[in-house]
Amino acid sequence: MNSTVIVFPGSNCDRDIAVALEKLNFSNKMVWHKETDLPRSDLIVVPGGFSYGDYLRAGAIAGKSNIINEVIKHANDGCLILGICNGFQILTETGLLKGALLRNKNLKFLGKDIYVKTINTENQFCNKYKKDEVLKLNIAHNEGNYFTSKDHLKELEDKNLIPFKYCDKNGNINEEYNPNGSINNIAGIFNNKKNILGLMPHPERMVDQIISNNDGVNLFKSLLD
Amino acid sequence: MKFSVKVTLKTDVLDPQGKVVQQTLYNMGMDTLRTLRQGKYFEIEINENNEAKAKNKIEEMCKKLLVNLIIENFEISRI
Numbered sequence: 001m002n003s004t005v006i007v008f009p010g011s012n013c014d015r016d017i018a019v020a021l022e023k024l025n026f027s028n029k030m031v032w033h034k035e036t037d038l039p040r041s042d043l044i045v046v047p048g049g050f051s052y053g054d055y056l057r058a059g060a061i062a063g064k065s066n067i068i069n070e071v072i073k074h075a076n077d078g079c080l081i082l083g084i085c086n087g088f089q090i091l092t093e094t095g096l097l098k099g100a101l102l103r104n105k106n107l108k109f110l111g112k113d114i115y116v117k118t119i120n121t122e123n124q125f126c127n128k129y130k131k132d133e134v135l136k137l138n139i140a141h142n143e144g145n146y147f148t149s150k151d152h153l154k155e156l157e158d159k160n161l162i163p164f165k166y167c168d169k170n171g172n173i174n175e176e177y178n179p180n181g182s183i184n185n186i187a188g189i190f191n192n193k194k195n196i197l198g199l200m201p202h203p204e205r206m207v208d209q210i211i212s213n214n215d216g217v218n219l220f221k222s223l224l225d
Numbered sequence: 226m227k228f229s230v231k232v233t234l235k236t237d238v239l240d241p242q243g244k245v246v247q248q249t250l251y252n253m254g255m256d257t258l259r260t261l262r263q264g265k266y267f268e269i270e271i272n273e274n275n276e277a278k279a280k281n282k283i284e285e286m287c288k289k290l291l292v293n294l295i296i297e298n299f300e301i302s303r304i
Contacts, residue, residue, distance in 0.1 A: 057293055064290060093293070100295045107241050147238060147296060181239070 001224055003028045004041040006071065008062045013048035013084065013202065020204040021045070024220040033065040043080045043223055044071055046087030048140070048202060058101065058143040059089030068094055080124060080223065081196040085141055088188070088198030097191055097198045099148030104141070105181025111140040114179050116164040116187045116201060117171050123194045126163050127225060128218035134171045135164075135215040137201035139179060144200040146182040146189070153183060161190040164199055226271050226279045230287060231300045233264040238296045267291060268304070276303065 003026040007014045014030065021028045029039045038044070051062035062068065068090070075081045075096050083091040091097045104110055113136055118129045129135070148156070156162050164187040168177040178185045180200070188199025203216030234240050240262050247261035269286070273279040283301050292299045 056291070060290065060293070098295075100293055102239065102296065103241055105239065105241055107245060145239075149295070181241075 001026050001042045002040050003043040003045060004039055005030050005045045005047055006033060006067055007031065008033045008049065008051035008065065010051045010053055011047050011049035013204065017045050017047050017084065017204040020207045020220060023207060024224065031067060033062065033067045036066050036070065038070045038074060041074065041079060043082060044074060046071070046081070046083040046090050048085030048087060051086055051090065057093070059086060059093040062090045063093030072096060075196055078193070078195050083198040084202055084204065085200055088200055089143060091196065091198045096196050097189060098152050099146055099189070101143045102145040102147050103143050104145050109142045110144065110179050113138050114201065115167050115169050115177065117167040117173060118163065119165055120160045120163045123163065123190065125197045125219055125222055128222040132171060134167060134169060136206070136213055137203060137215060138205045139201050141200055144180040144182065146186045148183065156189055159192065161192070162186055163190065163197065164188040226273055226276065227304050228269050228271065228279070228283050229302050229304050230267040230269060230283065230291060231264060232292055232297050234262060235296055235298055
């Protein structure tokens with residue numbers, strides 16, 4: 001499977017995701033944001049980091065970069081797109097995913113391990129997970145507080161477009177274990193066609209038992225299927 | 226021609242920064258303070274002599290980049 005990781009000035013998880021993809025036998029290429037063409041890609045990853053120093057709004061400037069026009073074209077043609085952390089923020093700024101990521105409710109930058117529950121596993125990104133599985137993933141963000149309109153929130157819930165919700169280690173979804181104030185404990189969302197996933201936690205940090213755990217591996221294995 | 230753009234969070238969007246500033250002012254003894262919301266302010270100069278045209282351009286800038294219409298409102302004024 002051919003993957004492409006987009007690199008912006010200020011991206012800082014681009015090499016982590018590249019290592020994870022290569023470890024799982026993706027044939028990966030890195031593409032600088034000034035490029036106007038993408039290599040043949042089955043998966044495009046918009047990685048985490050602080051593109052353009054989070055100027056204006058997190059992801060706003062990257063959302064207008066040269067390469068993003070190509071990402072949008074590929075997304076509309078059905079290519080799989082994965083936006084992690086700042087990548088999720090960028091995808092919402094482009095409009096590929098609806099909603100916005102606001103400042104964390106408690107105003108603190110959050111860098112810690114959290115738990116998420118798999119809500120929807122019938123899709124290209126999560127089919128190797130079991131439904132209602134509890135995963136330990138890592139978050140590192142200042143603007144992860146997902147917000148959207150009431151109508152869109154209803155659509156997300158009704159159409160099962162929320163693959164991951166924050167929970168405690170036993171899988172209970174409640175306000176106490178909502179790290180950033182996200183509406184309905186949302187940790188990640190799909191577009192309607194489910195070919196675009198944006199999520200705040202970092203699955204690429206959880207692909208090696210020696211340094212963390214393996215809870216992120218199945219996301220990449222699902223994509224390979 | 227010069228314009229200002231005032232960007233504010235929509236009323237149903239939580240403003241944690243504004244809340245903290247409000248609480249701090251209150252703690253400093255400003256006990257008549259009722260509410261405070263924080264926003265953004267831009268000053269933009271544009272090469273255009275027709276005010277209507279200039280305003281349209283500024284509006285385009287707001288909609289395309291300066292403002293996230295999902296969470297923010299904006300107000301353009303001539304200065």
